[in-house]
Amino acid sequence: MPVYAAKMRAPFAVLGIRTGQGAVTGIEYLPGSERAQAPTDALAARACRQIERYLADPQFRFSLPLAPAGTVFRRRVWDTLSQIPIGESRTYGELARRLHTAPRAIGGACGANPIALVIPCHRVVGTQGSLGGFMGVTQGNPIAIKRWLLAHEGYRFGA
Incomplete structure (x- = not known):
């Protein structure tokens, strides 16, 4: 437990x-x-x-000491996620190009994020407005959480 x-x-x-x-x-x-x-x-x-x-207040910025356990690559992805502004998103492909890797690798790092609220993997979406996954799944309650967080931050769906 x-x-x-x-x-x-x-x-x-x-x-x-x-x-x-x-x-x-x-x-x-x-x-x-x-x-x-x-x-x-x-x-x-x-x-x-x-x-x-x-x-x-969704504009509030966290200022907590963080120590997520993960590989060097995953920590690089998580650092990059932390730079996505509130109310905005990036696609898995955009992050993959920035970090010179594959979109699936970005998805894997997002799914392994141990501090998912503060390290904002919910701001990573699929192409053409799809939400993609969250917490390693692509349907069900985790996606409802992702949708809630994005809406809370003012993300414009379909924009």
Whole structure:
């Protein structure tokens, strides 16, 4: 059973927050049936406050120490995702060209993103307006979460 430093409710899921060695190491989307859990450390409390601010104001920019576990390539992709402005998106192909790789590799890195709310993989979409995948799947509740996050940030679908 995973151990979380906090669990908080959001409009689209319960968020399980992991911390370690002074950094946020994970934010996971949990079923809505999960119970909220008060933060067990100061960093988890700070993460909860910042998530609440983001939920109230999509223009809020996170300023948390992050330590996502991943390969050098995945960390490069995640760093690039963090540069996508709020309310905008990039396609898997655009990111692939920028990083000199294949769109599927970008999708794989997005699917492996352990801090998916703060490292905004939801801003990566398919070509011709398709949402693509989210959290490694292409249908179901994860796509509803992606749609919610994009709409919250002012993304114009079909634009």
